[in-house]
Amino acid sequence: MTATNILFLDIPTALPVPFSPNTWKVRLALNYKKLTYVTKWVETTSIASVCKSLGIPPTSTLPDGTPKYTLPALIDNTASPSALLSDSTPIIEYLERTYPDPDSSRALCAPASRALHALFEYHVAHSITAQLLPVMVMHMHDKKTPQDRIHFRKRIEAAFGKKLEDLELRGKEREAYWKKIEDAFDLLATFMQAGGTAGELFTGSNLSLADCILGGLLLTFRYTSPDEAWIKISAWNDGKWIRYMSALEEWTTVV
Structure with a gap:
């Protein structure tokens, strides 16, 4: 496993595993890249307060103009300053840029493919x-x-x-x-x-x-x-x- 200092924020459930499709999307990418990370479990009711306290940016804005915070989110303390990210696709794109695989055929999302992936x-x-x-x-x-x-x-x-x-x-x-x-x-x-x-x-x-x-x-x-x-x-x-x-x-x- 590559030595990193990554904190990944996910949502706990009543099961032994998470089930958010968006957090799973990032977890699959982290595991595929063999990155060492720690999960911080944050219940939905606490997402906004925890993200604010950690300096993680909102993912969008609510109709009344207030910031909307969602998971997944990720903090990479390997970077200087630390990288604080939210929203699944930007997180995966960051991981791809920061931890590229030496074998280009294993790329999760090569830049040329991003429009197709968005579609x-x-x-x-x-x-x-x-x-x-x-x-x-x-x-x-x-x-x-x-x-x-x-x-x-x-x-x-x-x-x-x-x-x-x-x-x-x-x-x-x-x-x-x-x-x-x-x-x-x-x-x-x-x-x-x-x-x-x-x-x-x-x-x-x-x-x-x-x-x-x-x-x-x-x-x-x-x-x-x-x-x-x-x-x-x-x-x-x-x-x-x-x-x-x-x-x-x-x-x-x-x-």
Whole structure:
């Protein structure tokens, strides 16, 4: 392992593992690059206060103009002055610049590929992530820590004007949403097959930013909804996503 002094901020859950797709995205990159890091676990209710206290910048601005703080975040004390970063893609781009692999074929996101990766992330966000709340809201709620369940319920119910239980679709409506998600995975599988690379990942056997994005999302499915989402996904595309997750397994260590 490369000796570094990296602090990685992630969100604890009621499980032995995290399940945020965005924090998993960075954790996969850290593990792939074999960087030594320590995780600081920060509940959702404490993200803003902890980030402010550490000098980590906000990721965006709320409608009323106040800064919005989210995780993942990262502090690299190897740099002088220390690098303080937030938001998953900028963190990964920083790691790529600061800790490049001697073998350029192992690059997570070469500069020339960043526009394509941005397009891929947009596609996943709109065709998959945007469809999840009506079928995953209670799964996500139930796997959070007790304190974060309260915060999650208040935030989502305020945004939608409904109780969480009423946001959750049932019956044919639920299956229609799952069909939209399945169609999105069908398209991904078709494109990956067209690439003709050896191996299950987007670029064969090496990790890419696209794999961090999709892998983080699949880990969320596997951990938050093993009895519904992961069962469905495991059956799609002739077991493609089981093989895909097996290819990611070596980079899923939680420290």
